Amino acid sequence: MTPTLVRHHGRTETSTRTAPGDRARDWAEIQERMLAPLYEAVYARLEVGSGTRLLSLGCGSGLSLLIAAARGARVTGVDTDLERLALARTRLLPGPDGDAGSPAGQPRLLEGDPSVARPSDGTPYDLITAFTPIGCSSDEGEGLVATLRSAVPLAARGSTVVLTGWGPPERCATAPVLRVAERLCGRDRAPRTGSWRPSGRDDLEELAFRTGLNPNGSGRVACPFGYADTDSAVRGLLSTRLFDAAMRATDRDRVEKEVTQALRPHRRRDGTIWMPNVFRYLVCTT
Numbered sequence: 001m002t003p004t005l006v007r008h009h010g011r012t013e014t015s016t017r018t019a020p021g022d023r024a025r026d027w028a029e030i031q032e033r034m035l036a037p038l039y040e041a042v043y044a045r046l047e048v049g050s051g052t053r054l055l056s057l058g059c060g061s062g063l064s065l066l067i068a069a070a071r072g073a074r075v076t077g078v079d080t081d082l083e084r085l086a087l088a089r090t091r092l093l094p095g096p097d098g099d100a101g102s103p104a105g106q107p108r109l110l111e112g113d114p115s116v117a118r119p120s121d122g123t124p125y126d127l128i129t130a131f132t133p134i135g136c137s138s139d140e141g142e143g144l145v146a147t148l149r150s151a152v153p154l155a156a157r158g159s160t161v162v163l164t165g166w167g168p169p170e171r172c173a174t175a176p177v178l179r180v181a182e183r184l185c186g187r188d189r190a191p192r193t194g195s196w197r198p199s200g201r202d203d204l205e206e207l208a209f210r211t212g213l214n215p216n217g218s219g220r221v222a223c224p225f226g227y228a229d230t231d232s233a234v235r236g237l238l239s240t241r242l243f244d245a246a247m248r249a250t251d252r253d254r255v256e257k258e259v260t261q262a263l264r265p266h267r268r269r270d271g272t273i274w275m276p277n278v279f280r281y282l283v284c285t286t
Contacts, residue, residue, distance in 0.1 A: 023239045024083035028061035028091075030236035034225050038279050039064045039131065041221045042162055046127065046283070048073050055117055055125040055154060057147055058132040059109065062088025069107055076108040076125070078117050085109055114151035124156040133279060134165045134203055148211040152286050159286045161213055163204045167220060167278030174225055174275045177237065177262040184246035184255060204282040213284035220280050227273040234259050 048054070050072035056065055059077025061084045069075050069092065079085045092107040110116045119125065128151050130144060148161070155161075169175040208215050227233035234256055237243065246255050266275045 021083045024061065024081065024087055026235045026239035027084060028063075028087045030227070030232055031239050032061055032063045034223055034236075035131065035133075035279070036063065036067070037223050038164060038221045038281065039067050041219060042129070042164075042281055042283075043068060043071060045217075045219065046160060046162075048127065052127055053119070053123060053125045054127045054129065055114070055151060057114065057128065057130045057144075057151055059088060060084045060132070062091045062109065064129065064131050065107060065109075066091055073127075074105055076110065076117050076119075078110045078112060078114055080112065082111060085111055113147060114154060117151075118154060124159070125154055126156055126159045128152070128155055128159065128161045130161075130163050132164070134163065134207065144207060145210050148207075148213070152211070152213075155286055157286060161208075161284045161286060163207060163282045163284065165204050165280050165282075167280050171278040172276075173266060174237075174277050177259060177266075177275070178242055180255070180258045180262050181243045181246040184258065185249045204280065208282060208284045213286060215282055215284050217283040218281060219283075220278050223277050223279045225273070225275040225277060229271050230260055230263055230267065230273060233263050233273040 042048075046052075048068055048071050052068070052071075052073035054065075054068050054073045054075045056068075056075065056077040059065055059079050060081065062077060065075045065077050065088065075092075077085075077088060079088070088109050092109065108117070108120070128148075130148070134144060144163075152161070166172055166175075204218070205215055225233075225236075227236060237259060238247075238252075238255070243255050243259070263273055266273050268274060
């Protein structure tokens, strides 16, 4: 079992962890590291290093920025989730602030859309990443198109933009668990946000073309989801926001119960949960 993916957390009743701050911590402590192989693969392919000026869209609690900064990149992250952003600041900044007043070279962590992330020294970004995988909710494409159109003018001409998405459902063991959200919402009445749907084969390319980007390469990365126990798995999965619509349509207890049942085929004899998945990334130029 990969030790960086399966860690033991204090057992807490999932039904008590409903505050946004609790879910943000579950994301940072349990779920976010599942995507670390994706971040590493993209950075290795693009040779991210000391000459890279990176803008991360939806930076969350900052793991992807932390990895890039460790490679020497100058990093800026934007997000609208205040709880996740606060955790990113704790990870990346020596002081309480990560705004436009940060010293040159220090990570910048900003609340809002890309319009708040203009380079403080006037030097444009050369890499923009959107590491939140698309192919999960019905309206996310529209939102990401708008976000990218706002971000691309902040980068130099010919800069790199990376889009990411889930791989084919048949290559993602987590897909049947995520379908719990789809089923609890009801196909014909599912809310437009916070729900899940299988990703399409050309979703990333379609998004790139709609944004005016030029695809010039892609790759697939194995990102297994591994958890110390069922409780950690439920908490981690619910922290993704992919079950939000299901919780609105029913209630949290119902969602937790159904997710727990869906996880049973993936439970090993030692109580750990292991689900192999494949994620896809698309490299584009502006």
